[in-house]
Amino acid sequence: MVSVSLLGGHNWHSVIPNRKMENQIPNGKRAMEEELNRGRDMANQLLQVLAHDKSITHLEKEEGSKSVLPFVEDLVRKVLCSFTNTLLLLNSSNDVSHEVATSITLRDVSSSTSSPKKLESVDETCKSRNILSTENLRRGYKRKSIAPTWGKDSCILVEDGYVWRKYGQKMTMNAKYLRSYYRCTHKNDQGCQAMKQVQRIQDNPPLYRTNYYGHHTCKSNMNPEIVLEPLSLSASSTLLSFNNSLHSKQENPFPSSLLASNKHEHMEVIHDEHSAQSQLSSLEDLLLYDCEVYCDYSRRVAMLSLTEPVEFENAFISSLDFAG
DNA sequence: ACAATTTGACCATA
């Protein structure tokens, strides 16, 4: 039983439309776009050089010697990611708000310079603003579009390696079960924007739909080297490898050890069904991994770049077209 | 005491 749906890019809508800047400086936007494209191209070239250099040094390098390549690669990936996000913001919609852009900038800065205090102060500012004026009670309220970044149906609730904080649940139309809303636990301290929704959609056999929105930008306690192999031979033959040599572990939907306990999702089973389901009674159950197939568009693009450096550029452009 | 969850209200969107 494998069912995975690719549901397109995520669009974020803001409460406060801000078209001012765009209307005022269309040329500025174009210049920004050109500049970003240039930067992205250079980053891509650098990535290709690194990939080439790596294949050489890998053979020559002595065992045990440390290399700065992973660090540099990671850096390049982040640069690329930054360019991509900015370009998407510029291209995806006309109402890209100043607010959204600001929050992303803050997030990136904070994660790169490890200064969570800045974010805290921003949060505090927002809080005090809300207290001061009830009119501004939900000034920062944002709502995402219908289309998730990616989604999957699963016959069991599987630990995906991230720590989620439940922030709501809702009974939806034509559904027998509650839909639970989760955001990354590191939303506040690291500005991670990843979210997911989990809803049981079928009774017998139980089937859960999980929709993911956005990607993790947080640094959680993950083991990027994990290789997941389904225990059941009758299950999907897909082998999930999370070697971090060049993959973006931050965008990986299943990045960490499945062995890690996740009390949130265990609780979710009980709450969603209002009955004491014990399907996840053992870790073996968690590792019955027949429903999990990786299906993340952006990471696919990134993976393309590992083996086909030349094609990566085309794929990258396609991804922009896709998202736009 | 602190952290996580629950829950009803608020609010954007179709």
Added chain:
DNA sequence: TATGGTCAAATTGT
């Protein structure tokens, strides 16, 4: 206006 996504106070858990 109905629906569903989010907020935040209250509640519960550790």
